[in-house]
Amino acid sequence: MRIVFASGNRGKFREMKAQLEPIGVELLFGGDMEGPHEIEETGETYADNALIKARAWAEATGLPALADDSGLEAEALGGLPGVHSARIVEGSDADRTRWLLGELADKEDRRGRFACAIAVVMPGGREPLVVTRYCPGTIIREPRGESGFGYDPVFIPDGFDKTFAELGDETKNKISHRALAVKGIAEMLRAVIE
Numbered sequence: 687m688r689i690v691f692a693s694g695n696r697g698k699f700r701e702m703k704a705q706l707e708p709i710g711v712e713l714l715f716g717g718d719m720e721g722p723h724e725i726e727e728t729g730e731t732y733a734d735n736a737l738i739k740a741r742a743w744a745e746a747t748g749l750p751a752l753a754d755d756s757g758l759e760a761e762a763l764g765g766l767p768g769v770h771s772a773r774i775v776e777g778s779d780a781d782r783t784r785w786l787l788g789e790l791a792d793k794e795d796r797r798g799r800f801a802c803a804i805a806v807v808m809p810g811g812r813e814p815l816v817v818t819r820y821c822p823g824t825i826i827r828e829p830r831g832e833s834g835f836g837y838d839p840v841f842i843p844d845g846f847d848k849t850f851a852e853l854g855d856e857t858k859n860k861i862s863h864r865a866l867a868v869k870g871i872a873e874m875l876r877a878v879i880e
């Protein structure tokens with residue numbers, strides 16, 4: 687089964703390809719293809735946004751399409767930045783991390799979780815596949831570590847004493863919200879393929 691990855695993010699593509707290959711899915715990189723690269727993420731949930739992107743790519747290419755959407759939710763902020771994680775303030779990842787630490791500066795409750803939804807849309811009207819998975823943890827007060835991206839330097843996943851940015855990709859890719867969501871969608875796809 688060939689599926690288009692509806693994003694130009696090569697890091698995410700590599701991670702997902704590695705997990706989908708063993709079940710007989712050939713993932714094609716959207717970044718190398720003509721397609722709807724600039725889709726507005728107007729959904730209220732991660733699943734809505736993943737579906738919007740996967741639908742647009744399935745329509746444009748005529749192939750099954752897989753898309754993801756993710757974010758970080760701080761409990762003390764009622765779930766913000768959440769689905770707005772990539773755009774909550776203009777600027778860089780470091781600017782958005784500073785914004786988050788500023789909002790949480792006077793908060794005792796440092797609980798948070800990363801969330802990731804993955805959707806697969808098949809052309810021809812078959813019911814789409816959607817999963818949402820979470821990685822719970824703690825949001826610390828000062829960034830630590832160099833690897834990863836986004837809010838990685840301020841997030842310590844439960845069961846560890848290092849941030850995602852200190853743990854590095856190998857460990858992160860086993861336990862992250864995205865890793866769990868890819869596993870979930872792989873199970874659903876296996877059932878469809880068989």
Ligand code: IMP
Binds near residue numbers: 754757772862
């Ligand atoms: P998107 O899923 O590419 O739209 O990303 C949403 C935003 O959530 C990213 O720009 C990051 O700010 C944040 N985010 C999602 N997953 C992660 C992660 O694994 N580490 C750090 N930040 C993340």
